[in-house]
Amino acid sequence: MKRRLTLHFPREAVHQPITYRLAVDFDVAAKILRAQVAPNQLGTMVVELSGDIDELDAAELWLERQGLGINRAPGEIHIDPLRCVDCGICSSVCPSGALQFEPVAQRLHFETARCLVCEQCIPSCPLTAIALVLDPRTADPALPESRSAAAPGSVPRRYPARFGRRPGPSPL
Ligand code: SF4
Numbered sequence: 398m399k400r401r402l403t404l405h406f407p408r409e410a411v412h413q414p415i416t417y418r419l420a421v422d423f424d425v426a427a428k429i430l431r432a433q434v435a436p437n438q439l440g441t442m443v444v445e446l447s448g449d450i451d452e453l454d455a456a457e458l459w460l461e462r463q464g465l466g467i468n469r470a471p472g473e474i475h476i477d478p479l480r481c482v483d484c485g486i487c488s489s490v491c492p493s494g495a496l497q498f499e500p501v502a503q504r505l506h507f508e509t510a511r512c513l514v515c516e517q518c519i520p521s522c523p524l525t526a527i528a529l530v531l532d533p534r535t536a537d538p539a540l541p542e543s544r545s546a547a548a549p550g551s552v553p554r555r556y557p558a559r560f561g562r563r564p565g566p567s568p569l
């Protein structure tokens with residue numbers, strides 16, 4: 398199975414060969430989706446881990462014991478069909494193939510099961526048709542968004558800046 402995590406490295410842990418140890422000690426493959434890690438600085442890395450569920454759990458426990466902060470995917474990606482014009486721009490930034498542009502039909506196809514919730518597609522959409530619908534159990538009440546009519550009990554997070562960086566403390 399696959400699991401997408403955001404890892405936060407303390408300064409003293411940025412030199413550790415995390416992906417090597419995951420592979421050798423836990424038989425867990427780590428695909429780095431995004432990373433900002435520099436010597437003697439706090440680091441952040443978004444990874445997709447692949448492996449047996451028990452090994453994944455053991456690997457997560459080991460990562461925590463190394464002093465890393467771990468965040469699981471906070472919700473699901475939602476594409477607003479009323480805003481989307483099927484331009485296909487977002488598919489070019491999707492690392493997992495969850496977003497694919499079908500050239501014959503000239504339509505965007507979104508395969509939810511392949512989505513890693515890396516959020517790279519959100520700022521790529523010029524029409525802000527893509528939003529992260531937060532799991533209400535993990536939603537940050539400080540975020541200035543309204544509740545979603547499409548998903549009762551959930552909170553959509555949309556980044557208004559066209560091609561801009563999303564707000565928030567993460568450096569990625
Ligand atoms: S970039 Fe936005 S408008 Fe274009 S296909 Fe993706 S979701 Fe639709």
Ligand code: SF4
Pocket residue numbers: 474490491492493494495496511512513514515516517518519
């Ligand atoms: S969040 Fe967007 S870019 Fe990332 S995997 Fe899901 S659909 Fe693709």
